[in-house]
Amino acid sequence: MPKLTDPVSFRCGLVSKNRVALAALTNQQSEEDGTLSRDEESWLLRRAAGGFGIVTTCASHVSASGKGFDGQLGIYADGQLPRLTELASGIRERGALGLVQLYHGGVRSPSRLTGTQPLSASSFQEAREGFEVPRAATLQEISGIIEDFVGAGVRAKRAGFAGVELHGAHGYLLSQFLSREMNTRTDEWGGPIESRARILREITRRLRAAVGEGFAIGVRLSPEDYGFARGLDLDETVAVAAMLAEDGVDFVHLSLWDFRSRSKKRPEEHALPLFRAAVPRSVPLVAAGKIWTSEDAEEVLALGADVVALGRAAILNPDWPIEHTREGWQPRRGPLTPAEYAELAVSPRFATYLKRFPNMVAQD
Ligand SMILES: Cc1cc2nc3c(=O)[nH]c(=O)nc-3n(C[C@H](O)[C@H](O)[C@H](O)COP(=O)(O)O)c2cc1C
Secondary structure (H helix, E strand, O other), X not given: OOOOOOOEEOOOOOEEOOOEEEOOXXXXXXXXXXXXXXXXXXXXXXXXXXXXXXXXXXXEEOOHHHOOOOOOOEOXXXXXXXXXXXXXXXHHHOOOEEEEEEEOOHHHOOHHHHOOOOEEOOOOOOOOXXXXXXXXXXXXXXXXXXXXXXXXXHHHHHHOOOEEXXXXXXXXXXXXXXXXXXXXXXXXXXXXXXHHOHHHHXXXXXXXXXXXXXXXXXXXXXXXXXXXEOOOOHHHHHHHHHHHHHHXXXXXXXXXXXXXXXOOOOOOOOHXXXXXXXXXXXXXXXXXXXXXXXXXXXXXXXXXXXXXXXXXXXXXXXXXXXXXXXXXXXXXXXXXXXHHHHOOOOOHHHHHHHOOOOOOEOOO
């Protein structure tokens, strides 16, 4: 079994110096027009300096109409490139592979942020306060969305990032297409899982053709329903991972939320070995979800992952990849005050967003 400190190679030719990644973390620090702010840059560069082999940006919208959060990073316009280029250089200089997570919110892109009714694979209702019923994307709009993802990926390459992670998880647009419940289309973009996965496959293939080798294209998937993600089936998600591996993705990232949980569909099994069996060994599996200690991380590698991705532990422990090798070291846990967060390159704005997550923020 590999160690966390061992390098890991991707078939595009890139190598991460270790097996510890910073997971994509929305932090609401970008400017109104999606331009990277100094605070957001500091937050990411601090983790690159702290030894993370892979540093992933927050979910970054690929079109103005795909915006899902206030203060979200954008990668849909060339005007956003100069600041992204500075970030990519900073991450590279600190020895990490920088990835941009490419995102479209679909039904989670509210008109308040985009000025237009949300779209999705199909129209549907949800019993949620303030829910805006989406309209089904037209064929032309689907082509446009694919182009937006490819355009954003090409922009990430031009900025000097090592690669991108397609956000196919958590019930956002690409996950809405994968969903049996949110995608009830009867054309070639809906129906059997091969068709519901078509949009992700098209993006992967076209992006690969546009960027060539030497640039990582990964995908993040939710194996099963959780939070906004619904209508996902474990076996279908395993099949999607295998299809995407065939199409040329460099890694598959499984968002587990809690790595200790067994699968919902087959409670006697863990999802990771199922994905490991279906995806060729040349395609590393990344896994995230309540990984705090090195023992947790090693357990995740033992289950079949090649790389661990840290979210909350990385917010609280910017030097995790360096510190975890020290005998007896224990990660810091929340809650922290905004003043304490500021010392970890987590600005008051990010700390405010963290209040929605239990046990993260204490009163100043
Ligand atoms: C503040 C915060 C922001 C997040 N933003 C994103 C995001 O932009 N994209 C994404 O795929 N997941 C996002 N997630 C999920 C994390 O990447 C991660 O999978 C999850 O927090 C579980 O890992 P953890 O227990 O190590 O935090 C976010 C989680 C948190 C806590």
